[in-house]
Amino acid sequence: MLTLAVIVLLWPQLTQGSDSLPVKVANAAVIGKLGSSVVLPCWLDPSLDISNMEIRWYRPHKFGKPVLFYRDHKVTTDLQEESYINRSALALREPQSAGLKVGDLSLRLDNLNTDDGGIFHCFVSGVSGYGSAATTLNILVQGSSPVLSVQFKDDFLNVSCSSCGWQPQPRIEWKSNRNTPFRPGGLVYSQAENKLTCVQSWALLSPSFHEVSCSLFITKGDERESTVDIQTISRLMVPAEDGSGFWKALFAVALLAALAMIGVGVFLYGKYKTGYMQAKADEEDQRKDEEDQRKDEEDQRKDEEDQLTVCSKPSITDLRKHAVNITLNSSNVYPDVFINSNRNVVRDRASAAENNKGPGFPYYLSVCGINSFTSGCAYWEVKLTAPSTKPKKSWLIGVTKASHYLNNDKNDLTPSKGFWFLCSDEETGIHINTEPEISLPVNPSLEVVGVFLDYEKGELSFYNAKKDVHLFTMKTKFQGEIVPFFNPGIGDKAPLTINLIESITESRGESAENASA
Incomplete structure (x- = not known):
């Protein structure tokens, strides 16, 4: 038994340089993509029927634990390295190959991982001799979209x-x-x-x-x-207030004043020049032409506005005319999520930090609103702070198709798959889930986010509601029911709160007064 073990361990060295079967492999390294399949070509030249022979594919120094082992007309897993079970098989190096009948002993590897990169030995032995060759597999891994x-x-x-x-x-x-x-x-x-x-x-x-x-x-x-x-x-950019703004403004004012004085001098000089009256007449005609053109453009703009049935969004005050009060859907939420009894506040429980210690945003904590939209415009606000606390750093606010199931796979949460949102986390800051993703150069300490949905125009806009600043607008084509969805993130003291917008309660109060009158 000991002799057999020694032979198995020393077989590659004993056979090196003594091959009698002409085994060939690809001249260059074989390239395989992570998660895909690849064929490592190996064949005999000239061809020979090897269906009755023993075939062994193995990694360096692992002759006794092969990647694939063929004997007695079948592939066996008795000695096979565990990580290659159900991932390796004999294959054809080209579609027209007759396989083992012509000496083709190529290897197919499935579900490639980074550990598969490196050297593979192709070995065949039989009564007529033995042969071996080595080939290299390079694993190509494509990273994330930049x-x-x-x-x-x-x-x-x-x-x-x-x-x-x-x-x-x-x-x-x-x-x-x-x-x-x-x-x-x-x-x-x-x-x-x-x-x-x-x-x-x-x-x-x-x-x-x-x-x-x-x-x-x-x-x-x-x-x-x-x-x-x-x-x-x-x-969207606002430069930091480092004190230079005052001097830049002062310089701009001085420059404009100097230009104005030069202009006055030129005007007075030209007034008494020959041809001044003709120049003045020409200038008057040009002014009238410009006024007529501006009037035509204004009329055209008004006509276009009359034809468009769009939801106006010039200011937060106007946006609140389209306000709706969102109610959270408390059914089918993860145990790590807490929703208050009024269903307008959501936050992470203490267990969330224990169950989500890995990197990345906890998308599985997302919850939807019970409100759904198939037309028109809607506006709602989300507060990201609470008394005596700093604004949240981890949160997500957006909309999704009502039929979609929320999961923790970021690759499934894209606009093409029916998700549109603004997100913030400590790793990437504030970003939009566009394809590709875009980081926004805005102050990370947002306190109130306004969300404006224009279903017909296919627009979802986000605002800094406290400062009345437009952040970003996503453009798409909505189909079917759209619902709001939110995620409180993990680790912040402040919860995520959906604001009760006053304009709604005021309008309801006015309606009640009119009804009683």
């Missing part, structure tokens, strides 16, 4: 692009308006705990830029790309 974030820096916008979960290291490409490549300001690679690569790059851009895209790829044609509209984002 997340773009924008920050104000002096008179420029610092756009950063970050993504994790790559293997091998990806290449990065920046483009303006999807066509013109440009070099970023910086690029940093790092390794995460799972040994996969993270990448972060940034570019300092003028606000005059329009659309900017960042794409990551290992092979061309298989990119992960994100795009941001600089013009839209720059309108």
